[in-house]
Amino acid sequence: MSNNNPKQQQINIELGEKEAEGIYSNLAIITHSPAEFIIDFTRVVPGVPKAKVHSRIITTPQHAKMLLKALQDNIDKFESRFGEIKIEGQANPQFGFTNVNNEEKIN
DSSP: OOOOSOOOOOOOOOOOHHHHHOOOOSEEEEEEOSSOEEEEEEOOOTTOSOOOEEEEEEEOHHHHHHHHHHHHHHHHHHHHHHOOOOOTTOSOTTOEEEETTTTEEEO
16 A cells, blocks of 8 residues: 655744834835845835845746745735725735735735
């Protein structure tokens, strides 16, 4: 009798104290090359003309797509529990998540 299902590997993930605090971001700039996606998380403050990148994530196209699907799944679950997340009519439209490669902006 053969078993076609590989055993599920359990991964223990350690969350350090500094990482557990998290980093607030209200702007992400996304770029890509044929081999990777780069996501820079920054924080824009009204009246301050400069913003610093606080975190950069570099990942493969496959992992970027898996992240997209995981985010969509979590957004769907959130909205089914708490209601639709509304994004129109934001006070400052220059903030948001931006795709640098084709100048599309997601607010």
